[in-house]
Structures are given as structure tokens and as C-alpha cells.
Amino acid sequence: MQRGQRALRGNLHVIILFLAPTLLFYTAFLILPVFDSLRLSLYSGKLLRIDRFVGLANFHRLFFVPPFNTAFFNAFRNTLELFVILAAIQNTIPLVFAVIISRVRFASFFRVVFFIPSLVPLIVVGFLFKMILNPVWGVLDKALRFIHLGLLVRPWLGDAHLAIPVIALIGGWVYFGLPFVLFLAGINSIDHEMIEAARIDGAGEIAVTRRIIIPLLLPVFGIVTTLALIGNITQFDLIYSAANAWGDPAYRTDVFGTLFYRSMFGANNTGITSDLGLAAALASVMFVIVLVGEILVLRFTRRRGAS
Amino acid sequence: MRGSGRIPVRIALYTVLAVQAFIALYPIVLMALTSVKTNNEIFTHPYSLPRTWVTGNYATIITQSSYLRYYANSVIVTAASITVILGLSLLPSYVIAKLKFRGSGLLYLYFLAGMMIPLRLGTLNIVRTMNWLSLTDSLLALIVVYAAIGIPYGVLIFTGFIREIPEELSNAARMDGASEYGIFARIIVPNLRPAIAAAAIINALPIWNDFWFPLILISSDAKKTFPLATANLFGQYQTDFGLVFAALSLASLPMIIVYLLISKQYLRGIETGALKG
Numbered sequence: 001m002q003r004g005q006r007a008l009r010g011n012l013h014v015i016i017l018f019l020a021p022t023l024l025f026y027t028a029f030l031i032l033p034v035f036d037s038l039r040l041s042l043y044s045g046k047l048l049r050i051d052r053f054v055g056l057a058n059f060h061r062l063f064f065v066p067p068f069n070t071a072f073f074n075a076f077r078n079t080l081e082l083f084v085i086l087a088a089i090q091n092t093i094p095l096v097f098a099v100i101i102s103r104v105r106f107a108s109f110f111r112v113v114f115f116i117p118s119l120v121p122l123i124v125v126g127f128l129f130k131m132i133l134n135p136v137w138g139v140l141d142k143a144l145r146f147i148h149l150g151l152l153v154r155p156w157l158g159d160a161h162l163a164i165p166v167i168a169l170i171g172g173w174v175y176f177g178l179p180f181v182l183f184l185a186g187i188n189s190i191d192h193e194m195i196e197a198a199r200i201d202g203a204g205e206i207a208v209t210r211r212i213i214i215p216l217l218l219p220v221f222g223i224v225t226t227l228a229l230i231g232n233i234t235q236f237d238l239i240y241s242a243a244n245a246w247g248d249p250a251y252r253t254d255v256f257g258t259l260f261y262r263s264m265f266g267a268n269n270t271g272i273t274s275d276l277g278l279a280a281a282l283a284s285v286m287f288v289i290v291l292v293g294e295i296l297v298l299r300f301t302r303r304r305g306a307s
Numbered sequence: 308m309r310g311s312g313r314i315p316v317r318i319a320l321y322t323v324l325a326v327q328a329f330i331a332l333y334p335i336v337l338m339a340l341t342s343v344k345t346n347n348e349i350f351t352h353p354y355s356l357p358r359t360w361v362t363g364n365y366a367t368i369i370t371q372s373s374y375l376r377y378y379a380n381s382v383i384v385t386a387a388s389i390t391v392i393l394g395l396s397l398l399p400s401y402v403i404a405k406l407k408f409r410g411s412g413l414l415y416l417y418f419l420a421g422m423m424i425p426l427r428l429g430t431l432n433i434v435r436t437m438n439w440l441s442l443t444d445s446l447l448a449l450i451v452v453y454a455a456i457g458i459p460y461g462v463l464i465f466t467g468f469i470r471e472i473p474e475e476l477s478n479a480a481r482m483d484g485a486s487e488y489g490i491f492a493r494i495i496v497p498n499l500r501p502a503i504a505a506a507a508i509i510n511a512l513p514i515w516n517d518f519w520f521p522l523i524l525i526s527s528d529a530k531k532t533f534p535l536a537t538a539n540l541f542g543q544y545q546t547d548f549g550l551v552f553a554a555l556s557l558a559s560l561p562m563i564i565v566y567l568l569i570s571k572q573y574l575r576g577i578e579t580g581a582l583k584g
Contacts, residue, residue, distance in 0.1 A: 014402070014406065014487040015408060018398040018491075022395040022418075023399070025395060025454070025458070026418065029426075029433070030455040033433050034424050034426065034428050037432060047431070047435075048438055097323075097324070097327060100323065101324070104324070110327075110328060111574060112570045112574070113328045113332060114327065114331055115566070115570075116332065119566050120562075121534045121559065122518065123518045123534050127537075127555055129334070137350065143354075173330070176331065182581050226423070230423070233428075234425045234427040234519075240538075241538065260430075264431060264434075264523075276431065283428045283429070287428050290423075
């Protein structure tokens, strides 16, 4: 502390000069906008005009008053479903490929290839798969019929039960690269002597993977799940491009992101008008969910014993 | 360990990898090939290589819309945002990493908190603030937003790297009478090249591809970035598949080409960021 105090006094102007601009900028344009949504949720008004203080009325509408509560719980269920499926995909398939890649030749070639889908803008991904999966002229159904699997043909994005899983699969396709690179980096940072020692003790590949690699990768599962959570709580681009701003078919893919968008700007055809309080209340709920989710993920994936 | 295992196992592994590579690439290849086919051929031969390669779809988009303008806007916004991110994150990182003072740990966490909170949740206030600052419908509004989002990653990477720069270097300079500013400019920054590359790379892609904030903040055609323009073109061309696929390709292929040229550095940057995180 002594040394610290001296450093502080000597460098006070440096500290202030180096810190102040970023601190102000970051607080004004990131921290405040998010936290001030909590305050806005207590008012009524339109996007650019606050009318009056209404207490918790917006939350009351969101949770108890139709049509707002139907829209809210529908979006909640869809967002949760999308997150669960996508997180399950991202924590398994990229991991399997990372394990494989860490043991073969030409690894760098596959690494480069596997990252390519994540370069495509989400909005393009949604449009592209909307074309590919189209029931009338999409190439997937054509291909299925060609190989005599016409039985499997479905209105992929138009089916109430399939739409979310299909969008989650599309998400798994585009978001493959980062989880894969993270898992691979995690695997490569594992001490090889430990694995060799286990192998000498007679452990097979599966035992090595299960007993050594997976537990050591726990923090990576944590990062991947957290990223999926943050990405999904405000997911918009993919739904907007593959299923419109109201989540076709018939709101079955309406998520928090799309509902939030409509409550901010209004969407005449869906009976929602620009509603500042409702949008802010929804943002507050999303904020709480993302925080609670992050804390839970952190608790479950913290490496035992360490730190 | 590389290349170990019995031959059937190895064949199985490479088959699985090849299938995944096909899944990763096929939709993109299909998109690119469809964009250079005639509409007639798109229906009759959806999978084959084009019999006649047509570039008319691209020509139509570039002449009928201000595509080059959208592209220029995206380049300006991405480059400017990254410059601001690098500058604004380097300064506090140095102070946090090297000048020990009470509250520096807390400050570090405060900066990192931005990674855990999506700014989209503050969209209402972003719109209101930009309106108040008369920045709505300007590229500057986007630059400000992306800079704010990027600062946490910048601080995370730079703080990690600056901590690893040996104290002796700065101390020696201090003995020679260098000021803290001098140390920062002549010792810290030159040692941070890999970190600067990593911070730039990690931030570039999400900014380049972002659709949400342009959709919210930009209204005039001349200020659109290409993801927003792509959504409009898609709606406009919907029934003309050649044009649709050309628009989608125009929005994706340039980044893929850049990536293929610098994939080694790119993936190293991503890994660097990931390992520090």
C-alpha cells in the first residue's frame, strides 16, 4: 500500500489524463444507456418522448395484461428454446471437432475452413437459408427428393415445431468457428505430460477425453455458454432475416430481440405501437435474465480447486 | 501424437472432417455460384456449375443501387471505430496494468463489465442520446456505439499484454529521466504490436457485420452500411433470385477473401484474445 500510495501521488495527473476520457466515454455510451433503461421502465411515452411516471405499471402490463403478457411469455419461451438448443450444439459439436483436429495432420487447413461461416453477416445467413429451405424452390427439398428422401421434406421454417430448432441449427452453422477455436486453444493449453502419463497408465482415448480433457475445459464451456447467452438474449438479425420482425410462423419464432424491436418502433400489423415504457421494461427483464444466467454459468463452470 | 492411430480410425476421422468442411462451405459456394447463373438455369440446374457465367446481376446491383457508397460507409465506420477503440483502450490499460493505485482492480472489472452486458439492451437510450446530440442518421453515431462496445475487449487484451512487459524496461527509462508519457509512447506501445493486431481483428468482424445499430440509427440511403443495404436489396429483389444471391454474395465474399489472405494472423488474433479472456 505504501508504495501504491506514493505511486498514486506522483502519477495522479497521468492516471487522470489516461483514465478520464475512456472512463467518461465508456460510461456515457455503454454503462449509462443500459442502466438507465431500468429508470425508463417506470415511465410511459414514445421512443423520443417521456410522458409521465407510472411506477411499475409497465411491468404489470408485461406480465399480466394481454396482449402484452402473451407476447412476452411467448418470446420468453422461444428465446429460451433457441438458447438451450444452440448452447447444446455449441458445447458439443465444435468440441468434438476440436478434439479430432488436435490429433490429425492438415489441422490448420480444417481450422481455416471451419471458421469461414462465422465471417458471413448473420443477416445474410438468415436470408440465405430462407432461400435454401424454401418449400417451393429451395435446394434442400429438391436434393432430398432427388435422393428419394422426399418423405423428409418439411416447410422447415414454416413449421411451428421445427422453426426454432431449424434456426438454432442455422445458428450452430454460423457460430461454429469461435467455440471451435476456443475449445482447440483450451485443448492445446493442456499439459501433454499429464495426458501421456494417463495413457501410460493404460487410459484409452475416451477415458483421456472424459477424465482429463473435459474437466480441464470447464472454463471454456463457461465462455461458450456465456457467449451463447449474451448473443441469444438480444438475438435479432437471424430471426429478422429468416422469419421476419415478428417471428413467423405466427410468432412461433418471436424472441426477446424482435419483441423489443417492435415495442420500440411499433409494428402496425402486429398491434404494437411505439411504447417506451414497455420496451424499457422488457430490456430490464432481459438485463436481469442475462445477469442471473451469467452468474449461474460462472458458478457451474469455475474450475474446481483453482482460484 | 499427430497422425497416430490405426488406419481405419484415421480414415474415419478425415471423413468426418471432410463432411464438416463440406457443410461449412457448401451454402456459401452455392450462394456464389447461383449469383452468376441466369434465372432460368437457377431452376433447371441448381447444383451444377454455371453453363454460362453471367456477371449481369452484380452489374445491376452496383449500377442500380449505391452499393459502392454502402461499402465505403462500412469501411469508414469499421476503420474509425477500431482506431477509437485502440486509442481509448490503450490509455487506461497502461494505468491499470502498471501504475498500482487503490481501486485499479475495481476499475478493471468496471471496464470488463461491458463484455457481459449487451449494449443492445440500452438501445432506447442510445437512440435518445444520439437524437439529443443531433447525431441520428450519421456514421459518427455508429462509430461512437461500436467504440463503446469494443473498449472492454481492448482493455482486456491490452492490460494482459502490458502486465507481461518486464518492469525493468520502464524502470530503466525512468532512471534516464523519461516521463510516464514517454514510457507509454516509447516502451509500452511498440511492445504491443501483437496485442494491437488482436484487438483490431477481434473487434473488426462484429462491427463490419452489424445490422442492429444501422437499422436503428440510420435512415437515409446515403448513410447505410452494407448489411442494412443488403436487407433492403433482399426485399426489393425477392423474386429475382440471381439478383438476391448476388446481393448476398456481395455482402459476404469480400470479408471471406480478406480472411483467406490473412487467415493465419486472423486466427492467431482470435486465439490471443481468447487466451487472455
